Amino acid sequence: MTAAAAAAPARAGGARHLAGTGALLRLALRRDRLMIPAWVLVLGLSVAGMGSSLQTLYDTAAKRAGLAASMNANASLRALYGPVFSDSVGGLVAWRMAGLGAVLAAVMSLLIVVRHTREEEETGRQELLSAAMVGRQAPLTAALLAALVANAGVAVLIAAGLAKSGQPAAGSLALGIAVGGAGMFFAALAAIAAQLTESARMAKGLTGAALGLAFALRAAGDAAGAPVGAAKGGDAPVLTWLSPVGWSQNLRAYADERWWVALLFAAATAAATAAAYALTARRDVGMSFLPARPGPARAPRSLAGPTGLAWRLQRTTLLGWTAGFALAGAAFGGIAKGAASMVGGNQQTREIFERMGGQRGLTDAFLATMTGMLGMITAIYAVGAVLRLRAEETGDRAEPVLAGAVGRVRWACGHLAIAVVGSAVVLATGGLTLGISYGASVGDIAGRTGPVLTAALSQLPAVWTLTGLAVLVLGLLPKATGAVWALVGGCLALGWVGPALDLPQWAMDLSPYGHLPRLPGGAVTAAPFLWLPALSAVFISAGLAGFRRRDIG
Incomplete structure (x- = not known):
């Protein structure tokens, strides 16, 4: 048999394994x-x-x-x-x-x-397509x-x-x-x-x-x-x-x-x-090569309701995010003391930090920058927790749950509660370790932890606004839920590179984070803490109303 003849079956087999690639x-x-x-x-x-x-x-x-x-x-x-x-x-x-x-x-x-x-x-x-x-x-x-x-x-x-x-x-x-x-x-x-x-x-x-x-x-x-x-x-x-x-x-x-x-x-x-x-x-x-382990023969009482089920499905993710934020907060807090020495006499660097974190001293500006970064990253967790609903829906796991005495809105609110409360837990953990680490470096844990924790929690209205936006898209345009990640990425890009580029305020205001005060050290106004949660509530209400009326799947 010639080499060309021997290679022909291999080429045919390779083509067979790739059949349908263009259509897919x-x-x-x-x-x-x-x-x-x-x-x-x-x-x-x-x-x-x-x-x-x-x-x-x-x-x-x-x-x-x-x-x-x-x-x-x-x-x-x-x-x-x-x-x-x-x-x-x-x-x-x-x-x-x-x-x-x-x-x-x-x-x-x-x-x-x-x-x-x-x-x-x-x-x-995929099984249907493979047929x-x-x-x-x-x-x-x-x-x-x-x-x-x-x-x-x-x-x-x-x-x-x-x-x-x-x-x-x-x-x-x-x-x-x-x-x-x-x-x-x-x-x-x-x-x-x-x-x-x-x-x-x-x-x-x-x-x-x-x-x-x-x-x-x-x-x-x-x-x-x-x-x-x-x-x-x-x-x-x-x-x-x-x-x-x-x-x-x-x-x-x-x-x-x-x-x-x-x-x-x-x-x-x-x-x-x-x-x-x-x-x-x-x-x-x-x-898969790492199959899921079978659960216990009898379910605990906590799984009797949709919120308990949502917690069971999302607890590992929440614990992982919380641990990650604890480490990140401790690391950022340890370098906050040297914020002024980072900049030295360079006016350009000072201006960047002040645009990112406020005008009340470089240390406060650095802390505000770090808490703002934690807030923007928390939105990734919150949106992911909401979109778990879509994964349950498209994976045909929602229908058995909704076939019982569980309404759509009640089921959705179970996962939404994990997103809302979980984002607060994640941010609070990051803010707490950031404050403790910074306080330890300056010898004033009691006096520094509170303001830094407050600054971290002040990011929640923006996080919840993006959470509400994810619920809105899930309820009204479920096939476009992937675009929510682009919106979150856009907010991250604005918050990260906007101050360095000295973008105009109208551009920064495209992100909900652009409306929040820069704490610690910045002036606090009540308005964003009122209208951002209200906007979140409007998004969530409209999204749940749409979810209640549309077809599942």
């Missing part, structure tokens, strides 16, 4: 026709629009050099933002957005991949291609937007590759998680945990490494090289680009993708 890709893009464009536009335009804003804000080489020096000289700021490798306008864009853009692209990618792999199997739709002319590897391939389309769109928009604003084309392309490459790597990790777990929620949780670990490794590495000089830059510490988020920064856009880092992204993504394909070939549709 078109279906995935149609289903994500709102979510993917929203993510691409918000992320791509946020990065691309930063060049002109930074050019206006730091209009001289001396200002940019001073900002870069102050950032690189302080370990705490390197942990938060990473080092500055170039004091050009493009270099400052890369410093500010390479890490954040990589994280947001990773979140976008894991949502896309898990939705079109494990979520399809969990709902039973037709659909190969075993077609669903995974279509999901990864959909993620590739989204990440390519982000990369092209970043590169084209920055180049059009006058930044060097090579650096613009490098930054686009850094963000899109990180997104594709985590898309491949999400594909692996989808093979390992039995639920879409667990697959997202595993990939999210990997993303959190990558960010923590990057922060620890940059904080422990020696200060680097802008435009020179020493070699990154080992911990940073263990993190894909660190790879995005160390591609060094606009600073003698290290193009071989793009090959590192490609190799790591290819290896993770190959692992995902190997796993999917060794399991049945609907099964």
Whole structure:
């Protein structure tokens, strides 16, 4: 038998396993026709629009050099933002957005991949599709291609937007590759998680945990490494090289680009993708390598009602978020004492912190910045808790519950209570450990903990507004629930990069967080604490009314 004849069956088998990939890709893009464009536009335009804003804000080489020096000289700021490798306008864009853009692209990618792999199997739709002319590897391939389309769109928009604003084309392309490459790597990790777990929620949780670990490794590495000089830059510490988020920064856009880092992204993504394909070939549709453990033979009394059921389904997630915020608060509180030394005499850095956290001293501004960051991240937990309703609905687990003596609104309110109360618990934990850690560093735990805890809890009206918006979309436009994540990402982007860009107040007010006072130290007005909860109540009421009247599923 000739080599060509021997290879023919293998090629035929490969084609058979990929049968239907094109149709599934078109279906995935149609289903994500709102979510993917929203993510691409918000992320791509946020990065691309930063060049002109930074050019206006730091209009001289001396200002940019001073900002870069102050950032690189302080370990705490390197942990938060990473080092500055170039004091050009493009270099400052890369410093500010390479890490954040990589994280947001990773979140976008894991949502896309898990939705079109494990979520399809969990709902039973994949089994129906597999009964037709659909190969075993077609669903995974279509999901990864959909993620590739989204990440390519982000990369092209970043590169084209920055180049059009006058930044060097090579650096613009490098930054686009850094963000899109990180997104594709985590898309491949999400594909692996989808093979390992039995639920879409667990697959997202595993990939999210990997993303959190990558960010923590990057922060620890940059904080422990020696200060680097802008435009020179020493070699990154080992911990940073263990993190894909660190790879995005160390591609060094606009600073003698290290193009071989793009090959590192490609190799790591290819290896993770190959692992995902190997796993999917060794399991049945609907099964997983980490099956859920069977529960007890008799249910406890707490499961007699919908709220108890919601708590049982969401308690692990809540405990994980609470533990994460406890650690984050303790870490941020430990560096708050040195906020003034972080800035030194650099007026530009001082202005950024004051725009982010208020005008009552740099320490209060730093604490307000940290509590605001905790508040924005809490919205991710709250929205995810609400959208668990949609997962229960599409997974055909809602109908057996609603077939009994349980009304739709009562069932939905069980999960909504977990979202509302859970977000308060998560924020209170982060604020408490932040206050205790900061108080311990200055020798005044009793006097410092209360104001910081109050500042953290003051973020709840904005969190609940986004929670109510998720309920509204769930009740009236259930197929568009994926777009809620783009709205949350937009609020995060505004809060994170808006102050650095000195965006006008009307732009900052597009986010509910832009209306809250900057505590501790800021002036308190009652208005946002009244109308934001009222707006949340309107959203929730309208969403529950729509949910009560529409078809389930």
